Amino acid sequence: MDNFFQRAFSVVKQIPKGRVSTYGQIAHMIGEPRKARYVGFAMHQSPGVAGGVPCHRVVFKDGSLAPGFAFGGPDAQRELLEAEGVRFLENGKVDMKHFLWEA
DNA sequence: TTCCTGACTTTAC
DNA sequence: AGTAAAGCCAGGA
Numbered sequence: 294m295d296n297f298f299q300r301a302f303s304v305v306k307q308i309p310k311g312r313v314s315t316y317g318q319i320a321h322m323i324g325e326p327r328k329a330r331y332v333g334f335a336m337h338q339s340p341g342v343a344g345g346v347p348c349h350r351v352v353f354k355d356g357s358l359a360p361g362f363a364f365g366g367p368d369a370q371r372e373l374l375e376a377e378g379v380r381f382l383e384n385g386k387v388d389m390k391h392f393l394w395e396a
Numbered sequence: 397t398t399c400c401t402g403a404c405t406t407t408a409c
Numbered sequence: 410a411g412t413a414a415a416g417c418c419a420g421g422a
Binding site for chain 1: 402403405
Binding site for chain 1: 416417418419
């Protein structure tokens with residue numbers, strides 16, 4: 294496990310329930326704002342929610358989800374976030390205005 | 397070593 | 410406002 298991945302996981306794990314974050318935000322927090330793509334790649338390799346990495350709380354900068362690449366599909370991700378109290382906009386995006394996690 | 401690709405982001409048309 | 414292209418870093422062929 295590369296240190297980069299471990300740091301990315303640590304940040305994602307720190308995301309409080311009912312809150313979401315973006316790849317770029319996380320990448321910037323771990324000191325690698327140019328590696329936003331690798332953050333997403335880390336999520337792809339993440340052990341999953343059971344492993345302590347709620348990758349479903351990580352969304353695009355505009356609040357949209359990964360189309361077709363999510364752990365179990367965008368629908369499952371939306372359902373999980375809604376279960377945590379995250380509101381969704383009519384356009385299918387997360388309400389970043391009030392649910393975007395800020396360190 | 398060069399080219400291609402990717403759970404991203406930003407800028408331009 | 411919506412769509413298209415470029416930029417970015419790292420790894421694989």
